[in-house]
Amino acid sequence: MDHMEKGALSFTKMSGAGNDFIFIDNREGAVPPAIRAKLAAHICPRMFSVGADGIIFIEKSSIADFSWDFYNADGSLAEMCGNGARCAARYAFSRGIAGAKMSFATLAGIIEAEVFADDTVCLQMTAPEDYRSGLSLELGGTSCQVDFLNTGVPHAVVYVDEVSEGQGIGNIPVQEWGRIVRNHDHFAPAGTNVNFVSRGEGNSLYVRTYERGVEDETMACGTGAVAAALCFSKKYGFASPVNIVSSGGEILSIAFKTGCPPQEAAPSLSGPARIIYQGELAAEALPADIVKELGKR
Secondary structure (H helix, E strand, O other): OOOEEOOEEEEEEEEEOOEEEEEEEOOOOOOOHHHHHHHHHHHOOOOOOOOOOEEEEEEOOOOOOEEEEEEEOOOOEOOOOHHHHHHHHHHHHHOOOOOOEEEEEEOOEEEEEEEOOOOEEEEEOOOOEEEEEEEEEEEOOEEEEEEEEEOOOEEEEEEHHHOOOOOOHHHOOHHHHHHHHHOOHHHOOOOOEEEEEEEOOOOEEEEEEEEOOOOEEEOOOHHHHHHHHHHHHHHHOOOOOEEEEOOOOOEEEEEOOOOOOHHHOOOEEEEEOEEEEEEEEOHHHOOHHHHHHHHOO
């Protein structure tokens, strides 16, 4: 079990298709809720600490095998994260917290997952909500229409071929345009994640994602992959399953019901979830007030 010892913080680092996360087994309540957001904002920045897209605390649950408390890199609370959820399932299975088939509680609802022998994980996602199509905005001097779907967290979908003038997805200024869409009035006040989508070979899509809370492009986004697959399928008639090629080159597979609105598509998300390393942060690497709180337990 991850634990606190003499002011130090034990953790596990994991990656889900390039999305990386810090995991802490907090079933004994060693890290109190009051300091979790500050802890996330302190240890998620790259080069200055462990570095990650978010931090996930594994908690006890009376309604599922476990629950999680998930914070983005900036310390904001996150309802759901597809790649984080797949890593959480692998983490729980590897430590005997849950069996290969499990359920766990998130702010977006109960997630069901299965871990396979090759360490890939399949999630049955919660029902998507609030599908909106044809939202008009301007990017790079070009008027375009984007779609929106909440797949546990809010996602805008930008169709690259409609705005890039043939430049291709690799040349899209994801940070600049992502920030514009993320803060657009269409998505106020909460803002949105932003997915730039381009058709690949066969039934595949290339997706680059600007993530709210990270405030930058990430190497992959599971809930964004689901939103991209469902919106693209609705717009262009793609059949299930759709393979999503992420910025990091990993492939996520999205299966769903076709011939129905995205809200009724019952999507699942499959892909790799890898344990990278286990470590322990020294007390000197943490703010004094956090060390003090940890020392009380």
